[in-house]
Amino acid sequence: MGRTDGDCVGRAERVEVWSTVGVFTAVAFVAAGVLGAAQPGTGVPDEVVQLTQFGPALAVGGAALYRRRQTRELLRGTGTRGGARSAGGVVLLGAAGLIVALAVLGYDAVCGQVRFTPPGSLHHSFVLIAVAQLVGACEEEVGWRCYLQPLLRTRLGTVASSVTVGVLWGAWHVPVFGQAPAYAAGFLAATVAMSVVLGIALEGVGGWRRLLLAGGFHALVNLGLLLFMDEESGAVLPMVCFGLACLAVAVIVGALRAGWRAPDPAAPGPATLHRT
Template sequence: MRTDGRTGGAGMARADGVGRAGRGGTWGAAGVFTGVAFVAAGALGAVQPATGVPTEVVQLTQFGPAAGVGVVALYRWRRTRELLSGRGGGGGRAAGLLGSAVLIVALTVGAYGTLSGGVGFTRPGALHHPFVLTAAAQLVGACGEEIGWRCFLQPLLRTRFGTLVSSVTVGVVWGAWHVPVFAQAPAYAAGFLLATVAMSVVLGVALDGTGGPYRLLLAGGFHTLVNLGLLLFMDEESGAVTPMLCFGLSCLVVALAWARRRAAAAPEPASQAVPAPTTLHGT
């Protein structure tokens, strides 16, 4: 909303009031989403053994962020719909983003192989469940996460901050959401948090300006490729520090390349970094 000489002091006060309400709505929605994502993930993880769903196929905790989006949508439906629908398709970003997932896995495997003298490989046929089923379930689970992190929280914070700041913020929350990681060695937790922040930057930059199912499928596809690569080549979930540090540093290398690309692009218009406050009141 803009004011000019014709609106006078009353018009400026109204604009400021709307701005304050918009900021409160943004942080309120972000807080509710995050709280529900944490609680729902814990509850789903607790009931998973009773469901008989194997964690190798899909972890029910991954649907915690989707639950967070659902709760926010109950009282801010129009705004939630706007965030999820986004602004456009984004053109030919799929190859660059999904290629980045493959590159992260390759760098991780190469670095770990160099340091350890070799890397094991689990043949897809040697998994306890058919690989096609595992891959499909991994995609569904990844989308359960990404509808919250990249399709809701990232665009929500993007209305107040630039691409990189909002991406780093989401990456920190995303990493902290993986609570069990912090029961491991501090170096392991640090490597994991580095990975989530770095991957969040990759996704934030690559998906900026995209929306709808296209955004969800790209984010979920990236997430799935990374998960499957680690499942087949790495043992980072054992709590071993070296593979996790290799993973985190590999993510950082790819993130720096995307951040450099973003910095070389045209500056972000102020209207993208902080949209008109009147767009923040959908309920």
């Protein structure tokens, strides 16, 4: 039997989605490398914000040059399945705090001590750091969760698209893989698990609300690690504890997902985006 028009259209849509993923990923990696190399010359302290966090936002701009209409629809949440889950924000706030708490408890169980850095002992104002961390987190999440996740969601299920984004998000942190293998494994486990948490909690959420929730979750986790952990030093144990904590929370959120309202059986499958 010959191919139908539907087969050809489906194949074209698959090619369109995966080629766009390739463009986004390439720009995100290159932009992060350039920004990371430029940071020492800007005088912006790493403790406040890392310029590499702006890489995914620039990647969205690059993807917009490739698929302008598609990019606009994704960022607006056009075609998002179902309504926004009212519990999504609560779940993400609770998940961020639980991740940090479990990581700290795990570290304490092994070392017998809890590390805490008083906000006043930081080299810069904690308020400044908190605001900058939120801005940086949103610059990342506009790419990972507001663009790439919804794009992949048009072809994959919630968990599969979340895992894919988590792997790319983890691999994008290239310097991590220069650390000990256990450190890199813990970090990759964390990015994949957090991506699953975000993907589940943000299912059906679009637009600015999606960005603020994802950015808020990301910033809260970063601030918690800044105050209670020392994984940035390259120490393996804190990163492993962090990765395991993220995995545990992902399992909990996955279990909670079963208790949320089931989708309408008549609801359509993953949205098909308009071509440019």
